[in-house]
Amino acid sequence: MFLTLITALLAGAPAPKYPVEAIAPALRQNAHAVVRADDEVVTVKSASQLIETVHRVVTVLDAAGSDDYGQLVVRYSSLRHINYLRGAVYDAQGRLLHQLRPAEVHDQGLGDAGGSFMTDGRVRYADLRQPATPYTVEFDYEISSENTLFYPYWQPQHAENVALEGATLQVTTPTALPLRFDELRLPAGAATAPVVAGNQTTYRWHLSAQPAVEEEPLSPDIDELLPAVHLAPATFEVQGYAGSLASWQSLGLWNYQLGKGRDVLPPALTAKMAQLMVTDPDPRARARKVYEFVQSSTRYVSVQLGLGGWQTAPATEVATGGYGDCKALSNYTCALLKAAGLPAYVALVGAGSDQADVRASFPSSQFNHVILCMPLAARGPAPADTVWLECTSQTDAFGYMGTFTGNRHALLLTPEGGRLVATPRYGAQANRQQRRTDLWLDATGSAKATVRTQRVGLAQDVYAQLLHQADPEEQKRYVSNRLRLNSFTITSLRLAAAPVTKPQALPGVVELLGLELPGVATPAGRRLLLEPNVLGRLAALPAQVGARQTPLALPPASLTQDTVRLHLPAGFHAENMPQPVQLTSAYGTYTSTCTTLPDGTLQYVRQFETHRPAGPTLPAAKYPEYQDFRRKISQADHAQVVLMKTEA
Template sequence: MKAFLPIVVALPLSALLLAAAPAPKYAVADIPVALREGAHAVVRADDEVVTVKSASRLVHTVHRVVTVLDNTGDDLARIGVSYDALRSLSYLRGAVYDAEGRLLHQLRASEIKDEGVGSDGSSFMTDVRVRYADLRQPQGPYTVEFEYEIVSDNTLFYPDFQPQEEEGVAVQAASLRVITPASLPLRYQERQLPAGAAVAHITAGNQEVYEWKLTNLAAVDDEEAAPPLTDRTPAVVLAPGSFQVQGHAGTAATWQGLGQWTYDLNAGRDQLPPATVAKVQALVKDLPDARARARRVYELLQGSTRYISVQLGLGGWQTFPASTVASSGYGDCKALSNYTRALLAAAGVPAYQALVGAGSGEADLRADFPSSQFNHVVLCAPLVTAGRPDTLWLECTSQTDAFGYMGSFTGNRHALLLTPEGGKLIATPRYGAAENRRVRRLDLFLDASGSATATARTLRTGQEQDLYAALLHELGPPDQKKYVVDRLKLPTFTLTRFSLVATPAGPLPGVVENLALTLPGFAPPSGKRVFINPNLLSRLPALPAQVGERQAEVWLPSATLHADTVRLHLPAGFHPETLPAPVQLSTAYGTYATQYATLPDGTIQYIRRLELKRAKLPKTAYPGYLDFRRKINSADKAQVVLVKAGS
């Protein structure tokens, strides 16, 4: 009998590979159309689990999937996860898929970069490292998937949950699950959550489990005059009640307790060498006034120390001893403020360190949720002058900041004062329109052909001078000049003279800018008339009209006062035919006024005053703000009409 042989069918290699490939997932077609509208990327999943193991350890796992729709969303295809001596990274995995959800590539270990923070020289003493992965593709849409786990022995900080961290990013699904021992109850604050997204809380044995779920969050537009995104998208902020860092136990349930932990951690580290104490006492012996003694100590600090960053384990919160700074001449914000406090004590001026959330344009901390919301340390001396409180604040990391000035970096917010009795939440200096001033005098000299020259002197004080103080102290004159030239919105000009000069020491720092310009063809005659806009340097642009319904509140973060006086010097034989009518605006957003006059010598004087308020207003106020800016822009373009005698 003849045996039957098996039949072998040769399949193409592509078919064999297809059979072995995993099933597609995360296809772009599965994203609801409404979520793609106005979005550059869609978070398909952001599933996070926080497991509190003890008062000194927690584990944070993250699984995040993002579909990048266009090149604007490409940054979301990269990830950087930091770790240090107190936070270990267990794993980092990743994959990328095409538009149909087919696997294109799995992240290999060799593709993950591991770099130390501060390798560019910006930090000097740190154990922080970052693992980076980059799965960007040449063209969208595509989907990236990342997974990682952090084991943290620093329970002062719990992870926050805010899946929508950028404008133009929608969220299809996200979840947060927190598991904690019943003996360590979770503290949390829900912010901007949509209806139905409140916490689900159960007790399972001796564990408490909390869970939040978010679905179908449309992309948030980038809107003018909007609060920071952290105040606009759904978030859950977590914090411990009790915590422990390298054997140092504390509580964050109250500001008093959090401040007490920080104060105790640094207690006894303010002892100076006897020679340093003697030096300070000799330096201030002729000054009976406490503020004058503090000023001299601050000058000593600025002339003998420099700032470095220290992020070594507990060193993120525990300072170098003052004696170390005295001998080395350097330290971070904690060490330099602690050192300055010791110097002031030697000068007979009591002071306290204060924790602050620093950053220009940053929103104030949430005073109703005690937690570590800080990234900087400054010094506060509660002085009394002539029987009245005269609190002094000192930024101890800068060699150039003015004595007693906080500015946009740490002003207009709250700080946590560290006292022997614990933490006390207090306000840092407030800077309003009276302090944040820009006062300009400009003289414009027109010739008969329509060309002109101009000189301008601009005094900036308070927060208005912050940027220019940085230019003055950090850049040389050529780079200062280039910065100014690049921002002069004039059609044709030559900057013939330029300087920046700090004003003499006073209650507020100031910077004076002097300019001289040549302006060929500035106002060529048009028939028998010449049309001139005297507002050469202070025009405020109008804002684009709101597209669609406004989503955000109107947030005006700083109050300022701009005062301009322009004198227009006319060539012989010319006189004004028409001067613009005065303008007067008074609104919830600020005030604006202009006036024109012909002076006895024939010079035309233009005076402009704009005061902007610091405010947070409902989104319904935005049309009014648009109208205010439009009217200012229109008035700023007003023209003086000149005619020549006998024309």
């Protein structure tokens, strides 16, 4: 290394930087990339402006890390400006290969050609990927932000198979504008005491030598496992609108005031909604009509233009134009409901099937979506209830949240301020799948099958999207990719909405499937060996190698019921059938039986109901116990029927 440095100096070339050989062997283990440095400096200028400076160096060790770490994407908008973006790439020995030129920094808008996304958001991106690994990229950029509702979020190591050599975070803020922060999973000594100099206070954090992490089966999202610091102001200002993050109440009040006075409807529409109070005295039925009116007369268009990312468009504009984003459509629906005599509240929520719930102890802007909450007072025998409405969908069922916004907290926006409340949590009975399979087996071991599957609640979420949005070939591909079969042909497929039997029933989708199953049974002389649980087998979990490091995150509670009727080929009878199985644990219950019906048909019935703990995760030490429960289920799912051909 010393000789290399002397040679470089004599030749007038830049001294080598970040040689790969300098990385500790422990940090290269199981790593596709190593973050050599992630140094971020945040300078709060005022309640309405901050500057973020980032210096990031990553060594890409192999091709698997190149796409994610050999390039950089930085977002900006009318409230967020890029002051500069620089970059360089070095070879394995640390020699400079290339300095990023301004012409190589590309600029692109975030809107889409279809017109469903209106935004002033753009990105600048630079690509320094190299054909051969290892290599090292170095990026420097600076952001000036006039949106202090959002402070930067620091998690220098944020993906699987990425190690961290070193990282620092420094925040300097006027002492009169105190910093709020939430430290998550930091090692001891990562934070230093704040330093006050004049009227400024500086906070510092550092991380060093963090090895690469590999996700374990059923572990939480990797972001929830690695060290992080969330930052937020005590007070902020966006385009002249000042607010406080001292509490959820104050954040909700700021958002409420942004929309105040924007819920006025055209007089004719107000009168139309008021008429519903005469024609539909039942509040739930009246609310359903309002919701169906919104679904039939509006469409979703995202609007992210400056303050428009948080301030709703007036209800009159939605009524006239017939479109709006989640804020506008929720505000519009809220105005319609109020005109129909039904009080409701707009609510902020973090949406997404994999979205973590808000950190309730750290009031801050943790939301990306807006929905509607409508409390219903008790009326006669009907108890008090709360109806939640997704106002951006033209097909979602009335009152259903699903995996997108259910089972988490939302922030109600009221005249008194914000209030954190829970959205619906769906249990096993609300997340169920019931399947009936008829299997006509022939003497060679092949079969034809008809399958009727009804999915309800969370189990139908994706299938409802297929039903309303996808063409038949997309539907077929999706279903085909999820059949746990070695060889099959789909001969027919039809999806339909399940019939609604009760006013408060959860939505469902019925799938009718025709299959040809070559070799589904194994011939063995005069016998056929068949696992009657053709479609519902649950795989065992992999064995844990070494001590488990991460908590156990179980899927939502669910109920799965399978009935298989096996129509035997002529001349065959059941020689041996699986014994009944019943399993009970803290994680669920499982039963399976196989019987002979009066007409000679074999009937296999399986039911599996899962439980979910009250908290988001279970301790890592529970994994062997849960793994053993799953192993027993998998073993029972593979039980065989032995069919014997009667001798002539």
